[in-house]
Amino acid sequence: AQTVTQSQPEMSVQEAETVTLSCTYDTSENNYYLFWYKQPPSRQMILVIRQEAYKQQNATENRFSVNFQKAAKSFSLKISDSQLGDTAMYFCARGTLGRLYFGRGTQLTVWP
Amino acid sequence: GAGVSQSPSNKVTEKGKDVELRCDPISGHTALYWYRQRLGQGLEFLIYFQGNSAPDKSGLPSDRFSAERTGESVSTLTIQRTQQEDSAVYLCASSRGQEGEKLFFGSGTQLSVL
Numbered sequence: 001a002q003t004v005t006q007s008q009p010e011m012s013v014q015e016a017e018t019v020t021l022s023c024t025y026d027t028s029e030n031n032y033y034l035f036w037y038k039q040p041p042s043r044q045m046i047l048v049i050r051q052e053a054y055k056q057q058n059a060t061e062n063r064f065s066v067n068f069q070k071a072a073k074s075f076s077l078k079i080s081d082s083q084l085g086d087t088a089m090y091f092c093a094r095g096t097l098g099r100l101y102f103g104r105g106t107q108l109t110v111w112p
Numbered sequence: 113g114a115g116v117s118q119s120p121s122n123k124v125t126e127k128g129k130d131v132e133l134r135c136d137p138i139s140g141h142t143a144l145y146w147y148r149q150r151l152g153q154g155l156e157f158l159i160y161f162q163g164n165s166a167p168d169k170s171g172l173p174s175d176r177f178s179a180e181r182t183g184e185s186v187s188t189l190t191i192q193r194t195q196q197e198d199s200a201v202y203l204c205a206s207s208r209g210q211e212g213e214k215l216f217f218g219s220g221t222q223l224s225v226l
Binding site: 032042043046052091096098099100101 | 143145147152153154155156157160162168170171201203205209210211212214215217218219220222
């Protein structure tokens, strides 16, 4: 199976706090890439952060970081110092070249 | 162009009609992807074009769906004899065609089949 599972349909966090979004996946491949994309109401998907599976070091992009556990096939996203503009649907995805497999998404709401 | 452009933004059609959705990728991007997003769901892969290679059509759900791309430019996704279950947002993305790279998405076409 080539599934990506996001077990939290909705999350909420207060502004300036930290929140973690969960993602697990299933694959028989050894080399692949993992992504978190954000989709605001405009519908346009925006890349938040990317992780190469053969790299053990967790990726970070400013306030966004991941906890990548390859053996457990887990790839969670931590958002620090949450901002109102972080409110969006967040999708976890896995793939190599061409085809990406997406989870169903987590709706994150940041409230003042 | 500056980004991936999709048209129309919204399309309402009657069951049984054919529809054509258009995607203009970023100039110079050799790879182009179509995804479908049903309400409350993740993105489902439909088709992938890479340069002059044969497209990966493995995600097309039925023979009512087809897509074309002329060279490394515009792509059209055609749905024939539309059904209500075809109602979804159809997203197009493009990239330079390298493994593991960022995809640049358009804002999608919201298709509603009545």
